[in-house]
Amino acid sequence: MKHVDVVVIGGGLLGCFAARNLCRWNLHIALLEAREDVCTGISRANTAIVYPGYDHKPGSLKAELCVRANARFDALCRELDLPFSRCGSLMLSFGEKADAVLKKKYENGLSLGVPGLRLLSGEEAQGMEPALAEGVTSALYAPTAGTVNPWELGIAACESAVANGAELCLNTRVLGIGRSLEGYRIETDRGLFSCRAVVNCAGLSADRVQELLFPAAVHIAPDAADYLILDKAAENKPTHIIQYEPEDGGKGLSAVPTVEGSLLLGPSERENEVDFAVSAEGLSFVRERAARVLPGLDLRDTIRSFAAVRPNPRRSDGSSIGSFVIEHPDPGFWSLIGIKTPGLTCADELGRHLADQVASFLNAGVNETFDGHRSGVKKMRGMSREQRNAAIRENPDCGEVLCCCEDVTRAEALEAIRRGATTLDGVKRRVGAGMGRCQGSRCQQKLIALLAQELGVSEAAICKDGAGSEILGSRRYEN
Amino acid sequence: MKTELLIIGAGAAGMAAALSAWEAGCRDILLVDRRDRPGGILPQCLHKGFGLACFGTELTGPSYAEQLAQRLKITNVRLALGTEVLAIDADKTALLSDRYGLTELHFDRLILASGCREKSIGALPVAGTRPAGIFTAGQAQEMMNLRGQDPGNEILILGSGDLGLIMARQLVLAGKHVIAVVEKEAHYGGLARNFRRCIEPYRIPLLVRTTVTEIHGHGRISGVTLRRLDSGEEEQISCDTLITALGLIPERELVRKLGDPDWLFLAGNCRRVHDLVDSAVAEAERIGKEATR
Numbered sequence: 001m002k003h004v005d006v007v008v009i010g011g012g013l014l015g016c017f018a019a020r021n022l023c024r025w026n027l028h029i030a031l032l033e034a035r036e037d038v039c040t041g042i043s044r045a046n047t048a049i050v051y052p053g054y055d056h057k058p059g060s061l062k063a064e065l066c067v068r069a070n071a072r073f074d075a076l077c078r079e080l081d082l083p084f085s086r087c088g089s090l091m092l093s094f095g096e097k098a099d100a101v102l103k104k105k106y107e108n109g110l111s112l113g114v115p116g117l118r119l120l121s122g123e124e125a126q127g128m129e130p131a132l133a134e135g136v137t138s139a140l141y142a143p144t145a146g147t148v149n150p151w152e153l154g155i156a157a158c159e160s161a162v163a164n165g166a167e168l169c170l171n172t173r174v175l176g177i178g179r180s181l182e183g184y185r186i187e188t189d190r191g192l193f194s195c196r197a198v199v200n201c202a203g204l205s206a207d208r209v210q211e212l213l214f215p216a217a218v219h220i221a222p223d224a225a226d227y228l229i230l231d232k233a234a235e236n237k238p239t240h241i242i243q244y245e246p247e248d249g250g251k252g253l254s255a256v257p258t259v260e261g262s263l264l265l266g267p268s269e270r271e272n273e274v275d276f277a278v279s280a281e282g283l284s285f286v287r288e289r290a291a292r293v294l295p296g297l298d299l300r301d302t303i304r305s306f307a308a309v310r311p312n313p314r315r316s317d318g319s320s321i322g323s324f325v326i327e328h329p330d331p332g333f334w335s336l337i338g339i340k341t342p343g344l345t346c347a348d349e350l351g352r353h354l355a356d357q358v359a360s361f362l363n364a365g366v367n368e369t370f371d372g373h374r375s376g377v378k379k380m381r382g383m384s385r386e387q388r389n390a391a392i393r394e395n396p397d398c399g400e401v402l403c404c405c406e407d408v409t410r411a412e413a414l415e416a417i418r419r420g421a422t423t424l425d426g427v428k429r430r431v432g433a434g435m436g437r438c439q440g441s442r443c444q445q446k447l448i449a450l451l452a453q454e455l456g457v458s459e460a461a462i463c464k465d466g467a468g469s470e471i472l473g474s475r476r477y478e479n
Numbered sequence: 480m481k482t483e484l485l486i487i488g489a490g491a492a493g494m495a496a497a498l499s500a501w502e503a504g505c506r507d508i509l510l511v512d513r514r515d516r517p518g519g520i521l522p523q524c525l526h527k528g529f530g531l532a533c534f535g536t537e538l539t540g541p542s543y544a545e546q547l548a549q550r551l552k553i554t555n556v557r558l559a560l561g562t563e564v565l566a567i568d569a570d571k572t573a574l575l576s577d578r579y580g581l582t583e584l585h586f587d588r589l590i591l592a593s594g595c596r597e598k599s600i601g602a603l604p605v606a607g608t609r610p611a612g613i614f615t616a617g618q619a620q621e622m623m624n625l626r627g628q629d630p631g632n633e634i635l636i637l638g639s640g641d642l643g644l645i646m647a648r649q650l651v652l653a654g655k656h657v658i659a660v661v662e663k664e665a666h667y668g669g670l671a672r673n674f675r676r677c678i679e680p681y682r683i684p685l686l687v688r689t690t691v692t693e694i695h696g697h698g699r700i701s702g703v704t705l706r707r708l709d710s711g712e713e714e715q716i717s718c719d720t721l722i723t724a725l726g727l728i729p730e731r732e733l734v735r736k737l738g739d740p741d742w743l744f745l746a747g748n749c750r751r752v753h754d755l756v757d758s759a760v761a762e763a764e765r766i767g768k769e770a771t772r
Contacts, residue, residue: 276608276609277607278607278608278609280692303599303601304601305601305604305605385574385581385583389581396579399576399577399580399581400561400563400577404513407565438597438599439599441599441615441617441618442596442618444614444618445621445626448628449626459628460629463611463698464698465698467698468698469610469698469699470611470699471612472629472631
C-alpha cells in the first residue's frame with residue numbers, strides 16, 4: 001500500500017492542473033491515470049478556445065473563474081513555456097434575432113468586466129476579417145479571446161506537477177474506493193493507495209468514480225461533436241476566432257486559427273453519444289456551416305476530422321446544469337463532474353480553487369520550494385536561423401528533420417520520448433510530428449523505429465495510443 | 480554558399496535534370512534530397528516494369544535508380560543527401576538543414592523535383608473512429624520494402640490507382656489476404672498493364688462504384704462500412720488493415736508563395752503526376768537543358 005496525502009484521479013487537463021496546484025502546498029500527491037498517457041480523453045479533442053468569459057451568469061463560479069483565468073493566461077503559458085495566441089474573437093450575427101443575442105452577451109460581458117469588448121457593425125467586422133461571408137449584420141469583438149493547444153497545456157501542467165514532487169502513475173485504473181484509517185483507500189489495478197484526501201477529475205467517468213464510495217447527485221450525459229482541420233496552407237483562413245450565432249438559435253460554428261497554423265472548424269453536436277467516432281451527419285453539418293460563414297475556404301484542404309466527447313452534467317431529474325459542478329460529498333473528497341466549456345480556459349483556476357480547499361482541510365503549509373516554471377521541448381520550427389544553427393552544432397539530431405510537414409526533428413522526437421511518450425500519439429501530442437498535411441504517412445514508419453529503439457521493445461509492440469492499437473502486424477520481413 | 484543550379488529532390492526527375500544540365504554545360508550543380516539515398520521512391524518499388532522507353536528493358540525501381548546514380552557519379556554534380564530544404568526565398572536563397580548545421584545557399588536557378596505526396600484518408604469525409612492500421616499505399620510499400628515493417632494481415636485497399644494495384648499484388652505475394660480493392664469510379668484507376676499483372680492473375684476482387692464511408696474499431700481497425708454508390712447499399716466488412724491509394728498531390732509547398740519567377744523550374748511529379756518514370760525522366764531532361772540556357 002502506498003501512502004500519500006492526496007490522490008488525484010484522472011490525468012486530463014483538470015487532474016494535471018489540480019496536481020500542479022496541490023504542489024504549491026506541502027503535500028505528497030499521486031496523480032492516477034488509467035491510460036498510457038495524460039490528456040487522452042476529453043482534453044485531447046475540443047475547440048481549443050481560451051474564452052473571454054462574456055457568456056456566463058454574473059456571480060457564477062464560471063463567470064468569476066473564466067474572466068480571471070483569461071487575464072492570467074499569458075502569464076500561465078509563459079510560465080509553462082508553450083504557445084498561446086491571443087488572436088481575439090468575432091461572434092457574428094446575420095440578422096436581427098442574433099443581433100439581439102450579441103447585444104445581450106455584450107452587456108453581460110461589460111457587467112462581468114470582460115476587457116475590450118466591442119459591438120461592431122457588419123462592415124467593421126468585414127474590415128477586420130475580409131474572409132467573412134457577406135451579410136454580417138453585427139459582430140461581438142472580444143480582443144482577449146485566444147487559443148492554446150489543449151493537450152500541450154495539460155502535458156505542461158503534468159510535467160510541472162511531477163517536477164514539483166507529484167507522483168504520476170500511468171496505466172493505473174481505479175477499481176474501488178473505501179475508507180481507511182487515514183481517510184480513503186483507493187484500489188487500483190496497480191495496487192492500493194491510502195490517502196487523506198481525494199480529488200476526482202475522472203472526466204467522463206467522474207460520476208461513476210464518486211459512486212464507488214458516495215452517491216452522486218450529478219451524472220454525466222455525454223454528447224459527441226465533430227471537427228475538421230484544414231491545412232495551414234489553406235487560403236482565406238480567418239486570423240481571429242470566428243463564432244457564428246445562427247439567426248434560428250440553432251448550433252453555430254467556431255473557426256479557430258490554431259497555434260500550429262491550421263484551422264479548426266466545428267463542433268457539430270450529437271446528443272447521448274459516448275463514442276469518439278466521427279459521424280457523417282456531423283461532418284456535413286460542419287462543412288455546410290463553414291461554407292456559409294467563411295465561403296473563401298476550400299474544404300478540400302481538410303487534413304483530418306475527429307470527434308470529441310463532452311461531459312454534460314445532469315441532475316437526477318435529467319435537467320442540465322449550466323454551472324461548473326464541484327461535488328464535495330465528504331470532508332476530504334472532491335469531484336469535478338461534468339466540467340465542460342470553458343473548462344480548458346479555467347483548468348488552472350479550477351485546480352487552484354480545489355487545491356486551496358484541500359490544503360485548508362489538511363492544514364497543509366505552503367511549499368516554499370514550488371517552482372512553477374517548466375521548459376517546453378525546444379522546437380526548431382520557431383527558432384531564428386542563428387539559434388537553429390547553434391542547436392544543430394550542439395546536437396546533430398536537431399538538423400535531421402523527421403516530420404517534414406510540421407518541421408519536427410529527430411532531436412525533438414527523442415526529447416518527447418525522454419519526457420514520457422511511449423506511443424505515436426504521445427510523440428505527436430508532445431512535438432507535433434504527424435499532425436500535418438500528410439498525417440504521418442511519411443514520418444510514422446521512422447517514429448516506430450525510433451520508439452522501439454528508445455524503449456527497448458520490438459517495433460511490433462509500438463502502439464498508436466492505448467493498448468490494442470499496435471501499428472504493425474506481427475511478421476517481420478528480412479531484407 | 481553559392482551554386483549555379485540547385486535541384487531539390489534526387490529522385491528520377493531530379494537526377495535526370497541534373498544529368499541533362501551537366502550535359503548541356505552547367506558545371507556547378509547541387510542536388511539535394513532529404514533521404515539518405517538517391518532515387519526518391521524508386522528504391523521502394525521492388526517490382527519490374529520501369530525503363531522500357533529509356534533503357535529498352537524492364538528494370539526494377541532500385542536498378543532504375545542505380546542506372547541514373549551511376550551516370551551521375553561520372554559527373555561533378557554534387558549530391559547532398561540527408562538534407563532538408565526548409566525554405567526558398569524570393570532572393571534566390573535556399574535554407575538547408577542537415578546534421579552539420581544550417582546552410583544559406585544562394586543559387587542562380589532552381590529546379591524543384593520534389594515529387595508528390597499521397598492524399599491521406601484524413602482528407603475524406605469518412606465517419607467512424609481513427610484507429611491504428613491505416614496506411615497510405617506508398618507508406619506501406621516503404622514499410623515493407625525498405626524497413627521490414629509488416630502492415631497487417633487482412634487488408635482492404637481503397638483506391639485503384641497504380642500504387643493501389645501494385646501494393647495489392649505485393650501483399651498477396653507476401654502471404655496477406657487482400658479482401659478487395661475498392662474504387663469509387665466505374666473503372667480501375669491505374670494502367671491496364673498493372674491491372675492485368677497485379678489484379679487479374681491473383682483474382683483479387685475489384686469493387687467499382689464503391690467507397691468506404693465509415694471506419695470501425697478501437698485500438699486497431701476492425702472493419703469498415705462499404706457503400707455501393709449506385710444502389711446505396713451498405714455492407715460492413717472486417718479487416719485489420721486499410722491501405723489507401725487516394726491519389727498523388729504534387730509537392731510544391733516550398734515554392735507556393737513565390738509565384739512564377741524566371742529562375743524557377745519544376746520537373747517530374749511535382750510538375751504533373753506522371754504514369755511512367757520514363758516520361759518524368761524525359762520531361763526532366765528537357766527542363767534540365769532549359770534551366771541551363
